[in-house]
Amino acid sequence: MNSQDVILGLLLNRPRSGYEIKSAFEAPLAYFFDASFGTIYPTLAKLEKLGYIEKENVVQDNRPNKNVYSITDSGRERFMAYMNSPLDVETYRSDFMVRLFFGEHQSREKLIEWIRRGIEQAKREVSKLREERKRWDAGMSPSQRICADLGVELNESKIRVLEEGLRQFEEQLQ
Amino acid sequence: MNSQDVILGLLLNRPRSGYEIKSAFEAPLAYFFDASFGTIYPTLAKLEKLGYIEKENVVQDNRPNKNVYSITDSGRERFMAYMNSPLDVETYRSDFMVRLFFGEHQSREKLIEWIRRGIEQAKREVSKLREERKRWDAGMSPSQRICADLGVELNESKIRVLEEGLRQFEEQLQ
DNA sequence: CAACCCATGTAAATCGTTACATGATTTG
DNA sequence: CAAATCATGTAACGATTTACATGGGTTG
Numbered sequence: 510m511n512s513q514d515v516i517l518g519l520l521l522n523r524p525r526s527g528y529e530i531k532s533a534f535e536a537p538l539a540y541f542f543d544a545s546f547g548t549i550y551p552t553l554a555k556l557e558k559l560g561y562i563e564k565e566n567v568v569q570d571n572r573p574n575k576n577v578y579s580i581t582d583s584g585r586e587r588f589m590a591y592m593n594s595p596l597d598v599e600t601y602r603s604d605f606m607v608r609l610f611f612g613e614h615q616s617r618e619k620l621i622e623w624i625r626r627g628i629e630q631a632k633r634e635v636s637k638l639r640e641e642r643k644r645w646d647a648g649m650s651p652s653q654r655i656c657a658d659l660g661v662e663l664n665e666s667k668i669r670v671l672e673e674g675l676r677q678f679e680e681q682l683q
Numbered sequence: 684m685n686s687q688d689v690i691l692g693l694l695l696n697r698p699r700s701g702y703e704i705k706s707a708f709e710a711p712l713a714y715f716f717d718a719s720f721g722t723i724y725p726t727l728a729k730l731e732k733l734g735y736i737e738k739e740n741v742v743q744d745n746r747p748n749k750n751v752y753s754i755t756d757s758g759r760e761r762f763m764a765y766m767n768s769p770l771d772v773e774t775y776r777s778d779f780m781v782r783l784f785f786g787e788h789q790s791r792e793k794l795i796e797w798i799r800r801g802i803e804q805a806k807r808e809v810s811k812l813r814e815e816r817k818r819w820d821a822g823m824s825p826s827q828r829i830c831a832d833l834g835v836e837l838n839e840s841k842i843r844v845l846e847e848g849l850r851q852f853e854e855q856l857q
Numbered sequence: 858c859a860a861c862c863c864a865t866g867t868a869a870a871t872c873g874t875t876a877c878a879t880g881a882t883t884t885g
Numbered sequence: 886c887a888a889a890t891c892a893t894g895t896a897a898c899g900a901t902t903t904a905c906a907t908g909g910g911t912t913g
Binding site: 510514515518521537538540541542543588589592596597598599600601602603604605606607608609610611612613614615620624650651652653654655656658659662663665666667669670671673674677678681 | 684688689692695711712714715716717762763766770771772773774775776777778779780781782783784785786787788789794798824825826827828829830832833836837839840841843844845847848851852855
């Protein structure tokens with residue numbers, strides 16, 4: 510899976526501009542894949558060159574003009590080939606957890622501080638995801654609802670584990 | 684955070700060869716960061732050139748010789764600078780979840796099949812992590828235990844959410 | 858009028874994966 | 886004797902981030 514596959518998937522629903530694709534990377538999709546403008550625009554150019562999408566320039570009155578891309582039959586085929594290809598292995602990359610892993614090389618106070626911040630951060634994330642989940646709920650497919658739920662659940666797991674860890678660190682301080 | 688930081692962290696405990704570093708990427712660390720030989724060896728060469736680590740060639744009888752690297756004072760400083768630098772944002776990249784997100788473009792049967800496999804996969808992962816957690820438990824620091832617990836918990840969350848999703852899909856089939 | 862949103866792109870640099878290349882030793 | 890483990894590296898390629906560059910329109 511790469512940005513090509515995901516962008517084709519987004520264009521399968523409806524034509525979009527690069528800017529609109531960027532804003533489609535919100536929860537719940539953003540939780541599992543994200544791309545910046547520096548990826549999106551070159552990828553659109555490449556997909557067009559490959560014949561998977563077509564560009565149409567749309568003139569707007571009150572806003573800058575935009576290039577709206579739609580998926581072609583060839584693009585649909587390519588997307589379906591991706592959907593049936595072998596799954597990539599999942600990766601969860603966490604600087605925060607790596608630092609915890611190396612926590613022996615920090616003071617207990619600092620570790621406690623880190624964990625507290627991690628908990629706060631995860632709580633903010635849960636609020637954000639729940640809010641977005643409510644906001645998009647009507648338009649979500651059943652499988653998208655699973656994605657949204659997982660985003661929330663993963664963060665809640667994290668909160669539970671960190672709170673339990675924090676409790677143990679604090680006990681040892683007394 | 685990048686492979687340089689993580690490798691320095693591993694060398695902080697004890698000197699290791701590239702091959703030994705690779706095998707240090709097991710649970711729970713591997714769950715949050717991983718590196719291949721193609722990353723490890725060039726990174727070691729770079730770290731040595733930068734003066735963060737030192738190479739010693741160790742001759743072995745029954746095995747091929749190896750290059751064992753130890754961290755220098757400069758390397759320790761560099762690692763501590765990393766530990767106190769701003770946190771990178773976490774990324775959870777999941778091909779599986781992205782395909783679920785685009786699930787509208789698949790048959791319900793296929794989706795059910797996918798979700799079942801996802802559940803099985805997560806269960807295998809839980810077994811593996813629990814086993815490794817038991818195996819390393821004695822030698823783990825308190826914060827490493829948090830890492831190990833989180834690996835298990837995240838997978839269990841995933842199993843719960845997928846099982847609930849599966850239930851809903853199956854209901855609709857009847 | 859400042860800040861923010863809309864809108865598109867490029868270029869350099871970094872980072873990492875995969876495959877290739879090699880070879881000794883041990884274990885079943 | 887085959888397979889697995891130990892051991893080190895390179896090279897090509899692909900992917901992505903970050904910063905740069907530009908500029909119109911809207912909103913408070």
